[in-house]
Amino acid sequence: MLILVYGDDTFRVQEKVKALQTAFVQKHDSTGFNFASFGADAKPGEALQAIGSLPFMGKKRMVVIRDLIATTKKDGEGAWASLANTPESSIVVLWETAEPKVLEKKVLFQTLKKGADVHAYPFPVLEGSALAKWATERVRARCGSIAADAARELAERVGSDLWQMDNEIGKLVAFAKGRAIAKSDIEELVRASFDGEIFALVDAVSRKQGAQAIKLLRQERASGASDFSIFGMLARQVRLLLGARALLDDDPRASSQQLASEMSVHPFVAQKTLDQARKFTLADLRATHDLLFRYDTGMKSGLLDAELAVDLITTALVR
Template sequence: MDVNQLKQSIQAGQIAPVYLVTGTESALNQQALAVLRDIIPADQQTMNYARFDLHETELDAVMNEVDELPFFGDYREIVLDNPDFLTGSGSVAKQESAINDLVDYLQQPAPTTVLVLLANYPKLDARKRVVKALKKAATMVATKPLSEAEARRAIRAELSKQRVDIDHEGLDALIARTQSDYSAMVAALPKLSMYAHNTGKVDAQAVTQLVPRQLTDSVFDMVNSVMQRNVAAALRQYRELLQQQEEPLRLISLLESQFRLLIQVQIFSTRGYTQGAAADALKVHPYRVKLAWRSVRQLAHDDLTTAYDMLVRTEVAMKRGTVDKELGFELFVLQFAGRGKRYARQF
């Protein structure tokens, strides 16, 4: 179920003993946790609501509490953050006994305890016994990233609740500034609402003034400048990011990621995939695929693969110290710009 369905079920009194919130959309994760917290009346939360970060608290300490009765209330709620043992990278050895206790608990959970696990990971390790037990016992709440259309509707609805109207150009600007990242859009709402306190209106100018560009947006501009052999623009954009204390190696890594995405999207586009199907296959936010889809129409495959290979070699040289870290990207831009431009898209 999604967050809206979760809210409806709880309002209808359908409270499950175990919930597993999965997905990486942080704004929706927080909305789901807020809905679940409301199961416990506000005046009872001090005694009957607890939240544990499993990076700081051992799981066995939590398992000692799950069977405790609520204090003058109908339910106790326990929320677990960072249950890394549900993923392929999570360590099990040190907490194997506690994990086994959790699996046993899931066979017959306490009727007066609401156990919530927040698994904000791209995927869980379905092979693990504890994951299988959770999927069988828990009510699943999915918080997958919203599409651009869904994000637009949700943001308009959120602002409408605060009696704020955002015009079409303003919403376009917000989408562009956040690359349609719903969580980033939600984070910008308090500033936009404050701006609109007197007028009740938000336009593109307000968004541009109040919402900073994301780093990935700047990297996308750098890639476009590189592919157009616009040396001055690429170097200016790079130096601006260095002035913002961005690390050269991190920027090179992000550039590699963007070039890799462009190559993958170009291949998918020639194989008849839709943008949505490509985003699903690549497990990438649909808005990033949308931008890449527009770009690759004018780009030669050989240019993309050459730039990517040159970037990888540049990164290796920077890590080995044979090229100065700050100069590495500048040398790459100059060397790539010196190559003849290709116009054919076929490969």
């Protein structure tokens, strides 16, 4: 049996692999003698020998290999093709952390997928309603409950990082002490991710909400973010906005998938950026981009303070 567990949602990928290992130990290998694991640098001879070996005092053995498909070069794929037909006595788990769409295009993945006893579990990054649903289910798994608007707010603030999300949920369940987690709890206890704060800042300036933009800037600085970091994130977002605005000018019905493909960003980021780009003109964004270049040069030469540069860029975007 060959099991493909893959995706850039590393939290769910790891949980699935651990669940498979736990089930295997409970059912087939209480002694631990029939389990082996290899990293991405696994040599075919060594790993395939482990896979082909008969179980010791048991009926099954499990072999886990990390990032095999993602790191194997084309000229080395042939050595692993036999994994599609693993011995009946072996369970092979390929633990892959590449984006599903990228991994599924690889020849080795397609070759292995054609095997007779192959099972695939893709775990793409969650976003939107799917992310809020996962958060709700995770709260329930911790014997808690959460209001629908609170789950949406949590998803919006934390984003797709389920490692952080799981930590936040643990704190929230403990804080709620048996009652349902409310949106106000999220607002009080959960700090938005840095990317989320930048999106919120750009949302504020796109709506010409200067006071809100200044408030968000102060919050970022108070949390310890440096003005150099804020400037860098603003510069990145302006570049994304430029690309999105140019795409919309060419095709007003352009999709987030198009932008994600053209600018190599996650679809969630692409959708947020497209929504924001509709509130700016291409000329305004180009002017802001020119300012960013000038301010960046001034900061590097010591002629301009980073805090002032961030304030000036924010002001330019609000106008």
